[in-house]
Amino acid sequence: MEKYCEAGKSGPKIKSDCLIGISLRESGGIQLDINSKVESMYGDQNRALLMQLAEFFGITNATIKFEDAGALPYVIMARFEAAVRKLGVDEGKRFIPDHLFEFYPAERDRFRRSRLYLPGDQPKLSLNASIHNPDGLILDLEDSVAPQVKAETRILVRNALRSVDFKKSERQVRINQGELGLLDLEEVIPYGVHLILVPKVETAEELVAVDRKVDEIIKDNPDLEIGDIFFMPIIESARGTLNADAIAAASKRTVALAIGLEDYTADLGVARTKEGKESLFARQMLINAARANGIQAIDTVYSDVADMEGLRESVLEAKQLGFDGKGCIHPRQIRVIHEAFSPTDVEVDRAKKIVMAAEDAKKRDLGVVSLGSKMIDPPVIKRAERVIEIAIKENILDNNWSEDHEG
Numbered sequence: 001m002e003k004y005c006e007a008g009k010s011g012p013k014i015k016s017d018c019l020i021g022i023s024l025r026e027s028g029g030i031q032l033d034i035n036s037k038v039e040s041m042y043g044d045q046n047r048a049l050l051m052q053l054a055e056f057f058g059i060t061n062a063t064i065k066f067e068d069a070g071a072l073p074y075v076i077m078a079r080f081e082a083a084v085r086k087l088g089v090d091e092g093k094r095f096i097p098d099h100l101f102e103f104y105p106a107e108r109d110r111f112r113r114s115r116l117y118l119p120g121d122q123p124k125l126s127l128n129a130s131i132h133n134p135d136g137l138i139l140d141l142e143d144s145v146a147p148q149v150k151a152e153t154r155i156l157v158r159n160a161l162r163s164v165d166f167k168k169s170e171r172q173v174r175i176n177q178g179e180l181g182l183l184d185l186e187e188v189i190p191y192g193v194h195l196i197l198v199p200k201v202e203t204a205e206e207l208v209a210v211d212r213k214v215d216e217i218i219k220d221n222p223d224l225e226i227g228d229i230f231f232m233p234i235i236e237s238a239r240g241t242l243n244a245d246a247i248a249a250a251s252k253r254t255v256a257l258a259i260g261l262e263d264y265t266a267d268l269g270v271a272r273t274k275e276g277k278e279s280l281f282a283r284q285m286l287i288n289a290a291r292a293n294g295i296q297a298i299d300t301v302y303s304d305v306a307d308m309e310g311l312r313e314s315v316l317e318a319k320q321l322g323f324d325g326k327g328c329i330h331p332r333q334i335r336v337i338h339e340a341f342s343p344t345d346v347e348v349d350r351a352k353k354i355v356m357a358a359e360d361a362k363k364r365d366l367g368v369v370s371l372g373s374k375m376i377d378p379p380v381i382k383r384a385e386r387v388i389e390i391a392i393k394e395n396i397l398d399n400n401w402s403e404d405h406e407g
Contacts, residue, residue, distance in 0.1 A: 002023045002024060002025055002063075003023070003024045003087060004021060004022065004023040004024075005021070005022060005083050005086035005087045006019060006020060006021035006022070006065070006083055006086075007019070007020055007079045007080075007082035007083040007086065007152045008020055008067075008071075008075075008079035008082070008083075008152070009069075009121075010067040010069065014069045015069055015070060015124045016069065016070050016071060016072065016075065016123045016124035016127060017069055017070075017071050017075060017079075017122075017123055017124065018066060018067060018068040018069060018071035018075060018076055018079055019065070019066075019067040019079070020064065020065065020066055020067075020076070020079040020080050020082075020083050021064070021065035021083065022059070022062050022063075022064055022065075022080075022083045022084065022087060023062055023063040023064075023065075024059070024061065024062050024087060024089070025061045025062055025063065026061060027061050028061050029060065029061060030051065030054050030059070030060070030061070030062055030064065031062070031063045031064070032047060032050060032051075032063075032064050032066060033063055033064065033065045033066065034046070034047070034066045034068070035066070035067045035068070036066065036067075036068035037068060037069050037070055038068065038070050039068075045073075046066065046068065046076065049073055049076055049077070050064055050066060050076070050080070053076075053077065053080045053081075053095060056093065056095055057080075057081075057084045057089065057090060057091075057093060057095075058089070058091070059084070059089070071123070072123070072127070072163070073097065073163075074097045074100075074159040074160065074162065074163035074164075075123050075156065075159070077095050077097055077159055078152070078155045078156040078158070078159045079152070079156070080095070081094065081095050081155050082151070082152035082155050082156075085151070085152075085155075086152075094158075096158075096159075096162065096191065097159055097162045097163050098162070099162055099163075099192070100162070100163045100165070101163075101164075101165040101166070103192055104168070105227045105228065106170070106194035106195065106227055106228040106229065106230055107170075108228070108230065108255050109255075110135070110170060111135045111325075111390070111393065112135050112136055112170070112232075112255075112256055112296055112298060112324060112325040113135050113324065113325040113326070113337055113338055113341045114134045114135045114136065114325060114326065114327075114328055114333075114334045114337045114338060115134060115135065115136035115137075115138055115170075115172060115298070115325065115327050115328065116129060116132065116134040116136070116137055116138060116169075116328050116329075116331060116334065117138045117140050117144065117174075117301070117327065117328070117329050118137060118138060118139055118140060119140055119144035119145060120139045120140050120141050120144070120145055120153045120154070120156060120157040120160075120173075121144075121145050121146075121149055121152075121153040121156065123156065123160065126139060126160055126164055127164060129169075129331065130164075130165055130166050130167040130168075130169050131167075132331040132334050133167070133168075133169070133334065134169050134328070134331075134334050135169065135170060135325065136169055136170040136171075136172045136195065137166055137169045137170070137171065137172060138172040138173065138174050138197060139157045139160055139161070139172070139173050139174075140173075140174045141153060141154055141157060141173060141174060141175055141176055141184050142174050142175065142176050142177070142199050143199075150176065150180065151183075154183070154184050154187040154188070155187060157173060157187070157188060158187040158188055158191050161173075161188060161191050161192040161193055162191055162192060170194045170195055171192060171193050171194040171195070172193070172194060172195045172196075172197060172232075173188045173193050173195075173196055173197065174196075174197035174199060174234075175188075175196060175197070175198060175199070175210075176199070177199060177200055181198070181199075181210065182209070182210070182213045185210070185213050185214060185217060186217060189214055189217045189218070189226065189229060190217060190221045190224045190226055193229065194227075194228075194229070194230060195229075195230045195231070195232055195255070196210070196214075196229065196230070196231050196232070197231075197232045197233075197234055197258070198210055198231055198232070198233045198234065199234045199236065199260070200234065200236045200237065200240070200260075200263065201233040201234060201235060201236075201240055201247050202237055202239040202240040202243060203239075203240075203243055203246070203247070204243065204246040204247050204249070204250035205250075207231065207233055207247055207250040207251050207254070208250050208251065210231065210251075211231070211250070211251040211253060214229055214253070228253075229253060230253050230254070230255040231251055231253045231254045231255065232254070232255065232256045232257070232258050232298065233247050233248075233250075233254060233257055233258070234257075234258045234259070234260050235247070235257060235258070235259050235260070235264070235282070235286055236259070236260040236261075236262075236263035236264050236267070237263065237264060237267040238264070238267050238268060238282075241264070241281070241282040241285050241286070242285075244257065244285050244286050244288075244289035245288075245289040245292060245293070247289070248289045248290055248292070248293040248295060249293050254293075254295055255295055255296060256290070256295050256296035256297070256298050256324070256325075257286050257289060257290045257295060257296070257297055257298065258286075258298035258299075258300075258327065259279075259282060259283055259286050259298070259299060259300050260300055260301075261276075261279050261282075261300040262300075262303075264279060264282055265278055265279060274310065276317075279300075283299070283321060283323075284321065287321060287322040287323065291322065296324040296325065297322060297323045297324055298323060298324060298325045298326065298327065299314075299315075299318040299321075299323040299325065299326040299327070300326070300327060301326070301327035301328060301329050302314045302315075302326070302328070302333065303329065305329060305330040305332065305333060308332070308333075308336055311333055311336050311337070311340075312336050312339075312340050314326075315336065315337050315340035315341060316340050319340065319341055324341075325337075325341070326341075338394070341390070342390060342391070342394045342396060343387045343390055343391050343394075343396065345396075347387055348387060348388070348391045348396060348397060350384070351383075351384035351385075351387035351388050351391070352384075352388065352397075353371055354371060354376055354380060354381055354384035355381070355384050355385060355388060357371045357376060358376065358381045358384075
């Protein structure tokens, strides 16, 4: 009896994806059953790739069904590998695509004003998402992915990390909870991720387990150049809120704490409101935990993608509370988030005065920095330098100012 397994998606509304089904046989060699929307342009290339994949995985006798809606090679590779794994004949092999774009290292203190969520199982959404210039692009393996396709989606996300042009956006992946999340790490850690979002964290021990797993993966892959890997735990419950400080301190890889209010308010048994009184305690707890541990605080998403004014007000409130960034679920939200987090002219002017006062004190070997009659503490100077950095990035302040005022 023939054994058949498939992976991927097909249908009239599917774009940039494919479905690959493999029927193993006793004899007869490889037969390709192809239905492609781009046959005239990429038919020969796709046939060659399918045969290459079959050879790589040691498949010599099979019918390979290929329903193609314009999938790029990395998607075809991922769907084929997923089907082979379902058949149980992969022998632990991974078909890893070459890096197609320049890979840039992770940065601990980079801007994280915006992070755009992209369902990991929909390649059409990730292909050009970087043109919107979010600070981070999240390939999601958790809530946006159905349980029955999580295993094959992590292969697709792994290949996307190798093949999609993220431009200068941070390469982020949101893994699943618990053991499923540890399996996610095995696919993404060695292949170009910068930051792991760890969802629904309630205790420091949960993050320690993720940290330990990353160490194991790095140790088990000595031939791969794995750069710095950073964490962003997401607090989404009452218990997680009360343990926020311990969670923030649990790993040296943690660079930010984020809050997810949909799950948090559900945990409290209350409705999430636009005013947000029901979540103010949790948001302030998270901000204080982040600041106490020297990391960033990232606010929740604003779910009404049509309400730009409401989003702007929400970001300004988050900025006033002390947040450094906010999640977004639609590209149109990115520009508003960046604008609202940008420093005002008053903030920039004050920051310039503080930085110049600090430079003057350093030149005169003064142990104390003062501005007028007020003493300026180091954290205030650091915050002023951050304002200057943002102002330059947003073209509010000319880059020459920074070059002329380097302490």
